[in-house]
Amino acid sequence: MAVLSNNDLFCSAALAGLYDVFDPEIGLNVVDLGLIYRIDFNEETKKIIVTMTLTTQFCPMGESITADVQQSVSDAFKDYQVSIDLVFNPAWSPEQISPEGQEFLDR
Amino acid sequence: MFTNDSSSGLQQTTSYKVVLPFYIFAALSFIISCTLLLLNTDIIHQHYFHPQTLAITHLMALGWGTMIILGASHQLLPVLIEGKLDSYLLALLSFVFAATGIPLLVTGFYLFNTGLILQTGAVLINASVICYFLNVIASISESKKHNVHAFFIAAASLWLFATTFFGLLLVFNFSRSWLPENSIEYLSVHAHMGLVGWFLLLIIGVGSRLIPMFLISKYSNPKILWWIFALINIALFGFIILKTSNAFEKLYYSPFLLVLFALALFANYCYRAYKERIRKHVDEQMKISLLSVAMLILPLLSLMAVIYFIRENSGSKLVLLYGYCIFFGWITAIIMGMTFKTLPFIVWTKVYHSRVLGKTPAPKELFSENLFKIMALFYLTGFILFLAGILLLNDLLLKSGAALLLASAIVYVINVAKTVFHQAKV
Numbered sequence: 464m465a466v467l468s469n470n471d472l473f474c475s476a477a478l479a480g481l482y483d484v485f486d487p488e489i490g491l492n493v494v495d496l497g498l499i500y501r502i503d504f505n506e507e508t509k510k511i512i513v514t515m516t517l518t519t520q521f522c523p524m525g526e527s528i529t530a531d532v533q534q535s536v537s538d539a540f541k542d543y544q545v546s547i548d549l550v551f552n553p554a555w556s557p558e559q560i561s562p563e564g565q566e567f568l569d570r
Numbered sequence: 571m572f573t574n575d576s577s578s579g580l581q582q583t584t585s586y587k588v589v590l591p592f593y594i595f596a597a598l599s600f601i602i603s604c605t606l607l608l609l610n611t612d613i614i615h616q617h618y619f620h621p622q623t624l625a626i627t628h629l630m631a632l633g634w635g636t637m638i639i640l641g642a643s644h645q646l647l648p649v650l651i652e653g654k655l656d657s658y659l660l661a662l663l664s665f666v667f668a669a670t671g672i673p674l675l676v677t678g679f680y681l682f683n684t685g686l687i688l689q690t691g692a693v694l695i696n697a698s699v700i701c702y703f704l705n706v707i708a709s710i711s712e713s714k715k716h717n718v719h720a721f722f723i724a725a726a727s728l729w730l731f732a733t734t735f736f737g738l739l740l741v742f743n744f745s746r747s748w749l750p751e752n753s754i755e756y757l758s759v760h761a762h763m764g765l766v767g768w769f770l771l772l773i774i775g776v777g778s779r780l781i782p783m784f785l786i787s788k789y790s791n792p793k794i795l796w797w798i799f800a801l802i803n804i805a806l807f808g809f810i811i812l813k814t815s816n817a818f819e820k821l822y823y824s825p826f827l828l829v830l831f832a833l834a835l836f837a838n839y840c841y842r843a844y845k846e847r848i849r850k851h852v853d854e855q856m857k858i859s860l861l862s863v864a865m866l867i868l869p870l871l872s873l874m875a876v877i878y879f880i881r882e883n884s885g886s887k888l889v890l891l892y893g894y895c896i897f898f899g900w901i902t903a904i905i906m907g908m909t910f911k912t913l914p915f916i917v918w919t920k921v922y923h924s925r926v927l928g929k930t931p932a933p934k935e936l937f938s939e940n941l942f943k944i945m946a947l948f949y950l951t952g953f954i955l956f957l958a959g960i961l962l963l964n965d966l967l968l969k970s971g972a973a974l975l976l977a978s979a980i981v982y983v984i985n986v987a988k989t990v991f992h993q994a995k996v
Contacts, residue, residue: 521649
């Protein structure tokens with residue numbers, strides 16, 4: 464599932480870091496897992512909003528994963544304030560796993 | 571497109587402080603049960619209504635099976651009912667009452683002291699179950715969604731209360747005849763309310779959610795789960811009516827067939843979840859959990875034989891075989907597998923939830939995979955040897971089987987301790 468953004472260049476920079484944020488149980492990064500829905504940048508207010516989900520709303524690792532995503536984007540954009548918009552509509556489904564992610568899980 | 575409706579936002583999971591004491595108590599109960607089994611293998615030659623058999627059975631059912639399920643269900647309740655646990659205090663009280671009541675009850679049975687020790691134990695266990703039941707019902711009531719898993723857990727906790735309350739009546743019936751007949755006449759009703767109403771309903775309710783979740787499977791079929799729910803409850807009510815009305819023995823096949831059909835549906839559900847999994851690699855913990863579903867065939871075969879030979883002398887041995895296959899087979903196998911799927915999550919959350927972008931280990935790295943394999947090997951070999959010992963009434967097989975089961979319990983406890991005492995690695 465492609466990640467939506469209002470700034471493709473900035474989005475690529477953010478995603479580069481997010482490929483290193485993993486769901487600890489599945490062992491797959493949050494981008495290939497399809498957890499990141501959208502990243503919006505506001506260059507005037509210097510704010511970034513990451514819209515994302517979790518595999519389940521009651522994921523015991525949810526707090527850790529969202530904190531890692533926030534930290535990763537903050538590291539890539541040091542002058543920006545990063546916030547996470549956690550949504551469960553649409554809910555995550557295995558169809559959101561990227562072909563690369565599926566290849567990893569097929570091993 | 572992406573909505574942040576009222577049901578969204580991160581739900582807090584149950585604190586590890588509520589859950590871990592149950593796991594630790596259960597692990598110790600398992601090792602004590604296996605030790606008692608090794609020291610008392612001669613009980614296989616006796617009638618099943620025997621002090622040591624009752625003690626081991628209740629330690630396995632309450633101290634091992636129920637305690638770990640209570641702990642895990644406090645943790646998993648938010649996942650199952652899509653809400654949050656209502657009260658940590660009730661969860662804590664549930665642990666305290668059970669942790670004091672179970673040793674008293676087991677000691678009472680072991681020494682066959684049917685007076686104050688046994689009665690106090692039974693009262694405390696009931697207090698624990700009432701706390702748990704109230705907590706489950708309050709949590710489900712506050713949850714916005716009521717799915718099939720919530721009905722499984724609510725019905726199972728109601729059956730648990732029915733089991734322990736009936737058990738309390740049986741305990742008091744030893745000293746004052748409160749019931750029309752001797753306590754031994756009601757044992758099968760008491761046992762099946764617990765085995766089918768509590769363990770089977772809860773394990774299917776939880777397993778049907780967790781097995782697809784851990785396999786990362788696309789499969790889900792609530793309709794089939796509703797059928798299973800109805801079949802099991804009808805079978806159990808049917809059995810109780812047949813038993814209390816002293817019905818013709820062969821009629822017991824009808825609830826048996828209903829449960830058999832429900833289990834066939836559940837086995838098929840697990841198989842479909844397995845076939846439609848996204849992650850191809852299946853870890854050892856999931857393998858032993860799935861094996862436990864297949865292991866249900868053993869108590870079913872024993873039960874079929876129990877019904878067939880109900881008036882024969884071999885009935886008592888078959889009842890022991892049936893109980894053994896349930897407690898040391900099905901329940902132990904699923905707990906062994908699921909402990910190392912759920913406990914690492916609980917400890918991981920405790921140790922790493924506030925860390926940011928450190929190199930955190932995966933939950934599966936919190937316990938030893940090699941120790942798990944050794945435990946599984948000891949367990950499966952011990953289980954088969956002891957089973958053969960019961961069938962052949964061979965003391966050497968019974969002793970060696972019990973020794974291997976104890977070895978598996980020791981390895982289990984070591985691995986649980988390794989997980990629980992895990993320190994942050996960065």
